[in-house]
Amino acid sequence: MLKIETNHSLGQYTTIKVGTIADYFAVLKSKADLLEALAFSKKNKQPITVLGGGSNILFSQRIKGLVLKNEIKGIKIIEKNKTRVLVEGLSGESWSKFVAFTADHKFYGLENLFLIYGTVGAAPVQNIGAYGVEFKDSFHHLLAFDLKTGQEKIFSSADCHFGYRDSVFKNKFKGRYFIYSVVMSLALKPNFQLGYGSIKEKLAEKGIKKIKIRDIVNVIAEIRNGKLPNPQSLPNSGSFFKNPEISKLKFKKLQQKYSEIPSFPGQANKVKIPAGWLIEQSGFKGKKFGPVRMYEKQALILVNEGGASAKQVLSLVNKVKAAVKKKFDLDLSEEVNII
Ligand code: EPU
Numbered sequence: 001m002l003k004i005e006t007n008h009s010l011g012q013y014t015t016i017k018v019g020t021i022a023d024y025f026a027v028l029k030s031k032a033d034l035l036e037a038l039a040f041s042k043k044n045k046q047p048i049t050v051l052g053g054g055s056n057i058l059f060s061q062r063i064k065g066l067v068l069k070n071e072i073k074g075i076k077i078i079e080k081n082k083t084r085v086l087v088e089g090l091s092g093e094s095w096s097k098f099v100a101f102t103a104d105h106k107f108y109g110l111e112n113l114f115l116i117y118g119t120v121g122a123a124p125v126q127n128i129g130a131y132g133v134e135f136k137d138s139f140h141h142l143l144a145f146d147l148k149t150g151q152e153k154i155f156s157s158a159d160c161h162f163g164y165r166d167s168v169f170k171n172k173f174k175g176r177y178f179i180y181s182v183v184m185s186l187a188l189k190p191n192f193q194l195g196y197g198s199i200k201e202k203l204a205e206k207g208i209k210k211i212k213i214r215d216i217v218n219v220i221a222e223i224r225n226g227k228l229p230n231p232q233s234l235p236n237s238g239s240f241f242k243n244p245e246i247s248k249l250k251f252k253k254l255q256q257k258y259s260e261i262p263s264f265p266g267q268a269n270k271v272k273i274p275a276g277w278l279i280e281q282s283g284f285k286g287k288k289f290g291p292v293r294m295y296e297k298q299a300l301i302l303v304n305e306g307g308a309s310a311k312q313v314l315s316l317v318n319k320v321k322a323a324v325k326k327k328f329d330l331d332l333s334e335e336v337n338i339i
Contacts, residue, residue, distance in 0.1 A: 127166060
């Protein structure tokens with residue numbers, strides 16, 4: 001029987017370690033637990049909030065209704081042919097563990113996404129990405145439960161409307177579904193994406209010529225650990241903002257004023273500007289405001305030295321947005337889900 005707690009503190013469940021209280025709270029370990037939680041929500045007319053790894057969420061107020069911490073775990077190979085394999089991960093599984101499993105089996109496609117914090121079930125919501133690869137590139141389908149009706153629904157890639165750090169689960173279907181399992185389609189032969197960042201340089205430094213999937217995973221871990229703070233020692237929620245995408249015209253104008261402005265190709269012919277650069281140029285890199293600051297090695301990450309309140313976090317967020325707007329006339333939008 002599912003244990004449902006009342007007035008439960010959520011402080012420990014987000015990687016940025018900013019807490020709040022939930023009216024009701026339960027940890028899910030199985031599909032049966034989920035169905036019990038759905039029945040409770042229906043009977044008592046309580047809305048549901050689903051929590052995965054808590055790596056992309058900031059609680060800014062008391063959470064009404066039932067919060068579900070998803071710990072439904074498992075990884076399984078479900079089908080294999082000569083060129084590809086389908087691997088299923090249950091949604092409460094750690095994303096990094098899932099990637100490590102695929103790398104250990106020499107299934108190719110997810111290696112650049114190693115060490116992204118969070119769960120398998122949160123990966124499609126955000127369409128997580130790193131080093132030139134996105135979740136959607138290897139996605140096959142997912143199974144979700146409607147939180148209101150309890151009905152199961154299969155989502156294909158087209159159904160998910162993936163975009164840059166975006167999907168239907170952040171828009172039309174926000175808060176509507178519990179993602180139960182995700183199936184990825186992976187290649188049995190390598191097609192490494194080495195073009196982004198310093199992957200090639202790191203491999204060369206190590207004198208690796210015949211590249212194996214484990215080498216990529218190790219190099220990605222090294223790059224990430226060198227630049228990104230480990231939330232276990234310095235609470236944070238990864239990139240706090242998205243990289244803004246602007247028109248080519250607007251980019252040209254900015255380039256006239258700031259010739260060194262970095263850029264990457266964006267969606268739909270747009271140009272993506274690293275928000276980390278904009279924040280650094282606006283003077284916020286490493287600058288401390290009480291217990292919070294934008295991280296000194298990667299200005300896109302907001303870190304909590306300990307004990308920060310949502311108010312303190314949001315005050316810094318607003319300062320950063322205002323400064324970037326003033327200097328570059330660009331609007332930053334949050335990547336982190338603020339609820
Ligand atoms: N930059 C600066 N100063 C900074 C940080 C970055 O000038 O303090 C500039 C540099 O020119 C650098 C460029 O920004 O070359 C890009 O930086 P980085 O490679 O660190 O990537 P990012 O665009 O800041 C994105 C993702 C990360 C992902 C990396 C690597 C977003 C919002 N973030 O960051 O994802 O790990 O690329 O692919 O798209 C996350 O989403 O939580 C996350 C960590």
